[in-house]
Amino acid sequence: MHSLIRRSLLPLVLSTSFALPAFAGEPAVCQKVRLGVVNWTDVIATSAMAQVLLDGLGYQTKQTSASQQIIFAGIRDKRLDMFLGYWNPIMNQTITPFVEAKQVKVLAEPSLNDARATLAVPKYLADQGLQSFADIHKFEKQLGGKIYGIEPGSGANTQIKAMIAKNQFGLGKFQLVESSEAGMLAAVDRAVRRKEAVVFFGWTPHPMNVNIDMVYLGASEDALGPDEGRATVWTVTAPDYAERCPNASRLLANLTFSAETESRMMQPLLEHKDALESARKWLQEHPEDKARWLEGVTTFDGKPAADNLKLSAN
Helix, strand or coil: CHHHHHHHHCCCCECCCCCCCCCCCCCHHHCEEEEEECCCHHHHHHHHHHHHHHHHCCCEEEEEECCHHHHHHHHHCCCCCEEEEEEECCCHHHHHHHHHCCCCEEECCCCEEEEEEEEEEEHHHHHCCCCEHHHHHHHHHHHCCEEECCCCCCHHHHHHHHHHHCCHHHCCCCEEECCCHHHHHHHHHHHHHCCCCCCEEEEECCCHHHHCCEEECECCCCCCCHHHHEEEEEEEECCCHHHHCHHHHHHHHHCCECHHHHHHHHHHHHCCCCHHHHHHHHHHHCHHHHHHHCCCCECCCCCEHHHHCCCCCC
C-alpha cells in the first residue's frame, strides 16, 4: 500500500517550487477557508496555527471536526478546502480512493518528516518482556485481551482489526477498544498509575512521549506501516485549490514542523488551554517560526504578510 500511494500521488501532487506571483490580493471566493480537522491533538494544534495565520491575514476560517473519511469526502464534495492531518501510511487505505479519483490533492512535500505511529507499551511492561508484536499474545491475561485504539473508522484501527481478524501475531482472541484520543490516553494513564499491563496505539509528535515512559513495539512486519511505523504527515486540499487561491496555498506549503516542535505546541492543549490562543502565544514567542511560515505570503488583500499579520483574538 505504501508504494501504491506513492505511485498514485505522483501525478497529483502540488508543486511548491512555483514562483510566487505578484498579485493585488486573493479572489473573493478564497476569503472563506473551510478547514477539516480530525480530533487528534497534533492535527488540532497545526490546524489552529493555520487558522490563526489565515485569520490574521484577513481570511475567514471555519473548522469542521469530523472523521478522516468524512473530511476527504467533504473536500471531494466541495464542502471543505483543506486538511492538515493526512498521516502516511496510517491513512493510506482511507485516502487512496479519493487520490486515485483525483478528488483531493496532496502537497508535494510533507508538513512533518519524523512522525511515527504504532503500538506501544509502558516501559515497565517492555522490561517484563513485551517488546514486539509477537510478544503481545503472551501477555493476554495481564492485558485482559485488549488493545486500546483511537476513534472508530481510523486507518490505525482498521489495520489493528485486520491483524486480529487473521490471527496475526496470535491476536485472534484480542479485542480492539475504540475511543477518542482523550479516552484512550485516560485509559493508559489509569493503567500506568496502577502499573498495570496495557498495549495502546501511540504516536509522535505527541506529549504522551514526554508524559509517559513508553516504548514502541518492534518486529511489526509492516502491519502498521513500513519501518516500524515511521510516518510522514501531509496537507491535503481540493484539487484546484492552488490555482484558485495561490496565496493561501503558499502559506500551507510553508507550514512545516518537526516532531519536537509539534509536541511542544501540543502540550498546552493537553492542559486544556485554548488551541487558537496557544497558537497566538507560540507565534509571539517564536518569531523565527512566524517569519518562516509567512515567507512569500501576503495578506488576503495583497499587503506583505510579515508587516500586517494581526494576532488579536477579535
